[in-house]
Amino acid sequence: MPATASFFTDLVRTRHSPRQFLPTPLPAMDIRGILEDAQTAPSNSNTQPWHVHIISGAARDTLSNELLKAYEEDQTSPDFTSDYGEGIYRERSHQHAAIVYGARGVERSDREGRTEVIRENLRFYGAPHVALLFMPVLGDGVRTAGDIGMYAQNFLLSLTARGYRGIPQAVLGVYADTVRKSLGVDDELKLLFGIAFGIGDQTSPMHDINMGRIPLQQSVVVHDTPGVLDNR
Template sequence: MTTPILAFDETVRQRVSTRAFLPTPLTDEQLQEVLQDAQYSPSNCNTQPWNVHVVSGETKNKLAQAMIANDLAGKQTPDFSFSYDDFFGDYYTRSQDQARLYYDSLGIARDDKDKRHEMYLKNYQFFNAPHAAFLFMPSFGDNIRVASDIGMYAQSFLLSLTARGYAGIPQTLLGFHADIIRAALGVPDDYRLLFGISFGYADTTAPSAKIRQPRLPVATSVRMHG
């Protein structure tokens, strides 16, 4: 029996960054449906620069172990920089509010560094998701437009998951070990890893499943002219 696909307005409002998954994998047919949807994403000059590697099963598990070992050894090798120190004003405040809401849902105190680190490492375990997609990109100029194209692909991918009853989460941290991921997946060195998406079926019984991060009023982000 075919699962009904949500209308767009429902899809875009129900999409959340899921941090707890069931181990149940998607079928090959289900995976292909999502990938076909994402393939229709727009891109600058129709370059379609996304180079996507989907991992499951033992390949995914070995990558998880390798990323954790690399992280614990202090050997992060991101292709692109990331630091909370670069955020400022309300942008920084919202990032901290997001983290606070997540850890509060898990009952983890701000000063419980051991428990927080344990939850941090779950990023590398894909939050128990059965699949993950690593989004690589060629390097064009300053990379701004190609990175934007990858972002549009990722949004299409995430919305397709939601519309079809699945769940996903884009994870910057999955891009922090680009060297070992390139080597493991046979990706050429001239392709850069932007981030990864863990996906599958959401574990709706998890405490974090109840979280709904707030959104700003439209008038805060948009100015109308004319």
């Protein structure tokens, strides 16, 4: 394997989503470099539809407090649904939740403990920075959301390459109106999700959770491409 391919393989396969960060802010030039890396993402007809807000410091604290208030008052305002259906996708979501709560030692019957996990999410797991990813509504929005997904992956891999960590947070999109109001964002821009980022707290049991991935045979079908899915 060429050295460059080996580097990328190591990079992409070691990227993970920690759920606890150190409060140490990242250097401004590193954040700029990460944004420049993310900006190279492909997009449909080069539309580059991402609108990104980076929040830190007092702005981060204010938004977190407003999100917690919206959560306590059950003031949700999602721009997009979060329906996993009734099949395998819902099962995987339940497995994910069991791993997260289990790592925190929270039993299924511990209602307050489970609520605190949600609060930690809205505190951005202690991360000093958050990227909020907004999108314009173009057609049905599917291609635009796909473009922003590629932008986000660039962002996450650039973090990893620099020794930092990030975690996508779909829950932030559940409170889209709260976020827009806090940041002064136009209602026409829809909040897809956010990415909390910084230096992962390696002493935390929440840092190295391994969610696992399904085998290729469960997600890939090959046509006239022999050997790809052979057992190794």
